[in-house]
Amino acid sequence: MRVAATFVTGAALLFSACDGAPVSETDGNLTDGGKDSEAVFVKFHPQKEFCVEYENSGMMKGTSINCMRKWGTERVEIEDFVVGIAGVSRQEKAHKIYIGDKIYVLDTSKMTGTATKNPIQEDLSNTDPIALGKAMMASWNMADTGEDKTIAGVECNVMSSPQMGSVCLTDNLVMLEQNFMGVSRVATSVDLTSGGDDANYSLYEKAELTEGPDIEALMKQI
Numbered sequence: 291m292r293v294a295a296t297f298v299t300g301a302a303l304l305f306s307a308c309d310g311a312p313v314s315e316t317d318g319n320l321t322d323g324g325k326d327s328e329a330v331f332v333k334f335h336p337q338k339e340f341c342v343e344y345e346n347s348g349m350m351k352g353t354s355i356n357c358m359r360k361w362g363t364e365r366v367e368i369e370d371f372v373v374g375i376a377g378v379s380r381q382e383k384a385h386k387i388y389i390g391d392k393i394y395v396l397d398t399s400k401m402t403g404t405a406t407k408n409p410i411q412e413d414l415s416n417t418d419p420i421a422l423g424k425a426m427m428a429s430w431n432m433a434d435t436g437e438d439k440t441i442a443g444v445e446c447n448v449m450s451s452p453q454m455g456s457v458c459l460t461d462n463l464v465m466l467e468q469n470f471m472g473v474s475r476v477a478t479s480v481d482l483t484s485g486g487d488d489a490n491y492s493l494y495e496k497a498e499l500t501e502g503p504d505i506e507a508l509m510k511q512i
Contacts, residue, residue: 335362337462341486342442343479349374349472356465359485364389366490387494394494395502403494406502430454441466442480 341357396403450456458467
């Protein structure tokens with residue numbers, strides 16, 4: 291069941307990353323007589339910050355929240371699903387934080403969790419995500435259908451492929467709808483001006499953490 295959830299999330303991440311790129315931009319801090327200082331930072335997403343709430347149906351029923359800030363280098367997912375496969379179902383709740391080179395997966399009812407090295411952080415930091423995204427989109431035969439939608443008051447464009455189902459993306463690649471592997475996800479609330487509550491990004495600091503699985507090793511076995 292967790293594998294299905296991981297594939298759905300992974301597809302969403304790859305869609306959202308397809309137009310980001312490491313860039314050099316002014317950090318906004320004034321130094322030396324009021325001149326802007328130049329800071330190089332990694333940009334994983336063309337939208338500086340956003341926070342979207344989704345309603346999920348199909349194999350995964352429930353709600354999820356996906357928020358990003360600092361051009362996607364910090365991200366939060368809050369999930370509350372009932373996952374059902376072949377007549378077997380289970381409740382899955384998690385608070386996931388992607389920050390720096392770590393992924394924190396928290397059980398907020400117990401305030402425990404795992405800290406795992408993000409296996410793609412270094413690659414994304416040293417790879418042009420535009421080229422990577424285009425390659426992935428091409429391999430999945432994702433194509434613009436020409437259909438536009440308005441979801442939760444925000445416009446998006448529908449893309450689809452026989453392999454990957456369909457997604458509806460804003461001009462800055464914020465996903466508002468997704469249909470993939472028996473799961474449907476549609477935005478119920480969209481904020482393109484904020485990354486959401488600051489406390490959601492630092493919650494791992496209050497949890498009892500243990501070392502998580504070696505995701506990179508697991509990925510090599512797939």
